[in-house]
Amino acid sequence: MAPLSRRILTIETTCDETAAAVVAEDLHVLSSVVASQDQLHRRFAGVVPEIAARAHVERILPVIDEALVRAGVRLADLDAIAVATTPGLAGSLLVGLVAAKTLCLAADKPLVAINHLHAHIYACRMAAGRDVFPCVGLIVSGGHTSLYRCQAATEFEYLGGTIDDAAGEAFDKVASMLGLAYPGGPAISKAAEHGNERAYAFPRGLTHDRERLDFSFSGLKTAVRYTIAGPGRPDFRAAGLSHEQVADLAASFQAAVVDSLVEKSMLALARTGLARLCVGGGVAANRRLREQLAETAARVGAELIVALPELCTDNAVMGAIAFETLRAGKTERLDLDAQPGLVRHSPLAEP
Ligand code: KG4
Ligand code: ZN
Numbered sequence: 390m391a392p393l394s395r396r397i398l399t400i401e402t403t404c405d406e407t408a409a410a411v412v413a414e415d416l417h418v419l420s421s422v423v424a425s426q427d428q429l430h431r432r433f434a435g436v437v438p439e440i441a442a443r444a445h446v447e448r449i450l451p452v453i454d455e456a457l458v459r460a461g462v463r464l465a466d467l468d469a470i471a472v473a474t475t476p477g478l479a480g481s482l483l484v485g486l487v488a489a490k491t492l493c494l495a496a497d498k499p500l501v502a503i504n505h506l507h508a509h510i511y512a513c514r515m516a517a518g519r520d521v522f523p524c525v526g527l528i529v530s531g532g533h534t535s536l537y538r539c540q541a542a543t544e545f546e547y548l549g550g551t552i553d554d555a556a557g558e559a560f561d562k563v564a565s566m567l568g569l570a571y572p573g574g575p576a577i578s579k580a581a582e583h584g585n586e587r588a589y590a591f592p593r594g595l596t597h598d599r600e601r602l603d604f605s606f607s608g609l610k611t612a613v614r615y616t617i618a619g620p621g622r623p624d625f626r627a628a629g630l631s632h633e634q635v636a637d638l639a640a641s642f643q644a645a646v647v648d649s650l651v652e653k654s655m656l657a658l659a660r661t662g663l664a665r666l667c668v669g670g671g672v673a674a675n676r677r678l679r680e681q682l683a684e685t686a687a688r689v690g691a692e693l694i695v696a697l698p699e700l701c702t703d704n705a706v707m708g709a710i711a712f713e714t715l716r717a718g719k720t721e722r723l724d725l726d727a728q729p730g731l732v733r734h735s736p737l738a739e740p
Contacts, residue, residue: 395468397715398456398492399708400449402485403477403505404532405430405441407448410705411460411467414712416515419460421706424448427572434565434573435558436531442480449488456705464496469720471501471711473508475728477532482727490723499720501711506533507543509669511710512696514542521667521694525657529650529678530670530703531557531572534604536657539667542713548657549602552595556646556672559606563613563642567635577639578675584633584640589616591645596652602660604653609645613638647678651685658691665692674701 394413401408405426411419426444430436457463472489474482493500510526525548526539534557535550554562557574564573569580591612594605616638617630630638654666666686672678673695686693700707714720 395712395715396460396462396466397469397471397501397709397711398453398464398467399503399705399711400453400470400472400485400489401503401505401508401703401705401708402445402449402481403473404481404703405436405444406703407445407452408703408705409453409456410708411456411462412706412709412712416709418706418709419462420456421704422452422456422459423704424452431571434571435561436478438478438480441478442484445481445484449484453488453492464492464498467496467498469499469501469711469715470496471503471708471714473503473505473708474725475502475504475730477505477727477729479727479729482729486725486727490725494723499715500723500725501714501719502721502725503708503711503714504543506535506537507545508707508710509696510537510539510545510667511542511713512669512700512707513667513694515700515707515709516697517694521665523663524665524667524694525654525661525663527650527654527657527666527668527673528670529556529668529672531555531561533670534606534650534672536602536653538661538663542710543717548661549604549653551604551606553605553607554610556604556606556650557670559610559646560672562610563639566614566617567630567638569635569639572671574672574675577643578677580636581640581643581677582636584636584638586640586644588637589641591641593645593648593652596649599656602653602657604649606646606649609642613642643675643677646672647675647681650678651681654682655685655689655691658689664690665694667694669696669701669707671702674698
């Protein structure tokens, strides 16, 4: 009988999704459970870190249990337990890490650390079903908008990123201004379907600066806000926009974000000399972005791989990257700490 592919439990609690999955080394997904906290953060139009951490505490054990049950696997059957330890919200990361360490101790299993950003790009590796490295990686989510030279699954070099808001953050806040639901990405995308993306000429932050692989979205956010109601009008949400205006504003805003992302991604390909672009993170689920990336990549002769929509937003399946770490023989001690902050290094951005 062929030897059974190794299986691991992966845990993801970097932000506001409590997720666990059981994945096999051949990247077969045995189970995937995601408990979303959208309902809890909706009235704040963004993630509130303390609320997220408390909700993780309540959900983590049922979510892990469910992942094991659905996979038909006992703790004893696992070859390792992996958890995302960086970057993310400190309180949220700690909940997943403590759960993972406790299970490792109780079941005598090795602990593997996952870098959440590496995992977002690994979702492209899973979508492709073959090796995708080296490539340029674009991670575009609620907390991150950055470009990397991805030499290998766990070997990233920072090329550039947002100097203010992440693209997903801008989607969420603009949706709130337009009276649309949270999370804002899917809501804006839907509203934009019936809108005219040329109705408003919104800024494409930093796209004029061909030296930098950076993004800026806060000026765009302000431009939308002033278009809805001029400066000095605090109650802009009551501006009484028509359906048509909301659709046009949503489409024009979305086009500005997409243009910036596409433009700098193509610049990153040109600057690195790489011919493959991998895109992950919640905003990568955006249809307009996927279409425009595909069109532009084809035009410049680059290969484009975007994570499957369900693996764009936070999930534990992409934690299958832990097998790469495991194969490299790297496991962690149980005194491992979470690292909320992002360590950046950008040789290409230096003069
Ligand atoms: O990757 P993710 O689940 O969490 C972080 O690591 O941040 O990304 C969540 C973000 C939210 O800001 C959400 O509005 C955005 O991804 N998002 C989208 C879409 N689906 C989710 N943005 C644009 N279009 C979408 N279809
Ligand atoms: Zn994420």
